[in-house]
Amino acid sequence: MKRTSNTFFSPIDLDHDIETPIYQQLYGWIRTAILDGHLRPGQRVPSTRGLATELKVSRIPVLNAYEQLLAEGYLQTAVGSGTFVARLLPDDSSRLLSETAARQRNESALKRGTRRISQRGTSLISRRVESGLPTLGAFRVSLPALDHFPIGIWSKLVFRHTRGSPMSTMAYGDSMGYFPLREAIAEYLGTSRAVRCDPSQILITTGSQQALQMCAHVVLDPKDRILMEEPGYPGARNAFIAAGVTVVPVKVDHDGMNMERLIRNDQNARAAYITPSHQYPTGVTMSAARRMILLNWAARTGSWIIEDDYDSEYRFGSRPISSLQGMDTDARVIYIGTFSKVLFPALRLGYVVVPKDLVSAFAAARDAADIFSSTFYQLVLTDFIREGHFARHIRRMRMLYMERRAALVAAIQVEMADRLEVIGAEAGMHLVALLPRGVDDREVSRIAAGTGLSAIPLSTCCARTPVRGGLILGYGGVGENQIRNGIRKLKTCVQVETPLALRKGSVSSP
Numbered sequence: 001m002k003r004t005s006n007t008f009f010s011p012i013d014l015d016h017d018i019e020t021p022i023y024q025q026l027y028g029w030i031r032t033a034i035l036d037g038h039l040r041p042g043q044r045v046p047s048t049r050g051l052a053t054e055l056k057v058s059r060i061p062v063l064n065a066y067e068q069l070l071a072e073g074y075l076q077t078a079v080g081s082g083t084f085v086a087r088l089l090p091d092d093s094s095r096l097l098s099e100t101a102a103r104q105r106n107e108s109a110l111k112r113g114t115r116r117i118s119q120r121g122t123s124l125i126s127r128r129v130e131s132g133l134p135t136l137g138a139f140r141v142s143l144p145a146l147d148h149f150p151i152g153i154w155s156k157l158v159f160r161h162t163r164g165s166p167m168s169t170m171a172y173g174d175s176m177g178y179f180p181l182r183e184a185i186a187e188y189l190g191t192s193r194a195v196r197c198d199p200s201q202i203l204i205t206t207g208s209q210q211a212l213q214m215c216a217h218v219v220l221d222p223k224d225r226i227l228m229e230e231p232g233y234p235g236a237r238n239a240f241i242a243a244g245v246t247v248v249p250v251k252v253d254h255d256g257m258n259m260e261r262l263i264r265n266d267q268n269a270r271a272a273y274i275t276p277s278h279q280y281p282t283g284v285t286m287s288a289a290r291r292m293i294l295l296n297w298a299a300r301t302g303s304w305i306i307e308d309d310y311d312s313e314y315r316f317g318s319r320p321i322s323s324l325q326g327m328d329t330d331a332r333v334i335y336i337g338t339f340s341k342v343l344f345p346a347l348r349l350g351y352v353v354v355p356k357d358l359v360s361a362f363a364a365a366r367d368a369a370d371i372f373s374s375t376f377y378q379l380v381l382t383d384f385i386r387e388g389h390f391a392r393h394i395r396r397m398r399m400l401y402m403e404r405r406a407a408l409v410a411a412i413q414v415e416m417a418d419r420l421e422v423i424g425a426e427a428g429m430h431l432v433a434l435l436p437r438g439v440d441d442r443e444v445s446r447i448a449a450g451t452g453l454s455a456i457p458l459s460t461c462c463a464r465t466p467v468r469g470g471l472i473l474g475y476g477g478v479g480e481n482q483i484r485n486g487i488r489k490l491k492t493c494v495q496v497e498t499p500l501a502l503r504k505g506s507v508s509s510p
C-alpha cells in the first residue's frame with residue numbers, strides 16, 4: 001500500500017492488492033475530498049507528474065483520474081497556472097451531502113430505524129408474522145408432505161422440457177399464462193370445485209399471494225374498505241394493506257364470517273375476502289345461508305367477493321364443499337387457487353378465475369407487475385396434470401393428511417386434553433387448538449420456537465386481541481412420530497394454572 005506524504009493532500013491510501021484500478025481509487029479519493037470540503041473550491045491540486053512521483057505510480061492513472069474529474073466538473077484548468085478545484089461544483093454534487101457525512105448520518109439513522117418510509121410500509125412491518133419459514137420441523141403451517149411428492153415423475157417432465165423446449169417457450173409469454181395450462185385448470189376446477197369458467201378467464205399467477213395483490217390493485221383504490229374474516233389469513237391482510245386498502249375485520253363464528261353485522265351497519269365496503277370452504281385459520285365451513293347473504297350483498301351493493309380456495313382439495317370424511325364462485329349468478333366472485341399446498345410452495349404457481357369483464361384489467365395488472373410466470377414450469381405442470389399425476393397425488397395426499405390429522409388430534413387428546421381444544425372441520429393441512437383463557441399464545445409460540453417447534457399464535461391472525469388465544473398447528477408436512485414427539489414437547493411449553501378440563505362453560509370459538 002502506498003501513501004502520499006502530507007505535503008498537499010492528506011495521505012492517499014492506494015491499495016495495489018485490490019481489483020479497483022489505481023486511477024479509480026485516485027478519482028474516488030479526490031472527489032470525496034472535494035465533496036467533504038477537505039479540498040476547497042479554487043484550491044490548486046498537484047500536477048499529474050508531481051502526484052505520480054509522490055505516489056510512486058506511473059503518470060497514466062493520475063492523468064486518467066484528473067481527466068475524469070475535469071470531465072465531470074470537479075476540477076478545472078487555467079492555461080499556464082495548473083489545475084484547481086472547480087469554483088462551482090457540478091449541480092448534482094453541490095446538492096449531494098458530503099459522502100462521509102451522509103454515510104455517518106445514515107448509519108446512525110439505520111441503527112435507530114428512523115428513516116422515513118410510507119405508512120403502508122410501517123404498517124406491514126408491525127404486522128409481520130414470523131412463520132419460521134426456514135424450518136421444516138413440526139408443526140409448520142402450509143407445508144405439504146414434500147417427501148411424498150412424486151419427484152421422479154416431476155424430474156422426468158422437467159427433463160423432457162429442458163431437452164425439447166422450442167424457442168417460442170423461451171421468449172416472452174402471455175400475461176394470462178400458458179393456454180394449455182389454463183385449459184387443464186378450467187377442466188379441473190369445473191369437475192372438482194364446481195367453478196364455472198372457461199380458460200379465457202384463468203390467469204396464472206406466482207401463487208395466491210400475487211393473486212391477492214392483483215385483486216387489491218384491480219378492484220380497490222387506496223382507502224377503500226374490504227371486509228375480512230377475523231381471525232383471518234395474515235397474507236391477505238398484508239396484500240390489502242400494501243395496496244393502501246382499509247381492512248374491516250368481521251367476526252367468524254361457527255357458520256363462517258358473520259354477515260349480520262355487515263348488513264346492520266352499512267360498512268360501505270367495496271369487497272370482501274373470504275375462505276368459505278375451510279376458513280383460515282379456524283377451519284369452519286361457511287354455511288349455505290351465509291353464502292347466499294354474502295352473494296346477495298355483493299350483487300346489491302356492486303361489491304366484489306375474493307374467494308381464497310387454498311386447500312379445499314383436502315376434506316376428510318365428507319364430500320368437498322362446492323365453491324362460492326359456482327353459486328354466483330352475478331359474476332361478483334373472483335376465485336383464487338394455488339399449487340402451493342397440492343404440489344409444493346416453491347413452485348410459486350397459482351391462478352385467479354376472473355369475471356369476464358375484468359379479464360383485460362387483470363391482464364394489464366399482471367403486465368405492470370412482472371409480466372408472466374415462468375413458461376417452463378407452466379409446461380411441466382400442464383403435462384403433470386394432463387397425464388394424471390396431479391389427480392393421483394391429490395388422492396394419495398388426502399389419505400395421508402387424514403391419517404396425520406387423526407394422529408395429531410389423538411396426540412393432543414392423550415397429552416394435552418387439559419390445555420388444548422381442537423376446533424374446525426376435518427379438512428386441510430392444519431388445525432387450530434385453542435388455549436385456556438388467559439394464556440398468551442405469542443408467549444407459548446415463542447417458547448415452542450425455542451424447542452424447534454413452529455406453532456403460529458392465533459392472535460397473529462387477528463386485528464383485535466382474541467378472547468382466547470390458540471395455536472395453528474400444521475400437520476401436512478409432519479410424520480406421525482414427529483407429531484407425537486412434537487406434542488410431548490409442546491406440552492412443556494404450555495403452563496396453565498386452570499386446565500381446560502376443570503373449566504365450566506369454556507366456549508369453542510376464539
Ligand SMILES: Cc1ncc(COP(=O)(O)O)c(C=O)c1O
Pocket residue numbers: 141142206207208209210233235275280308310337338339340345349350
Ligand atoms: C389462506 C391461504 N391462502 C393462500 C395461501 C398460499 O399462498 P401461496 O399460493 O402464495 O403460497 C396460504 C398459505 O399458507 C393460505 O394459508
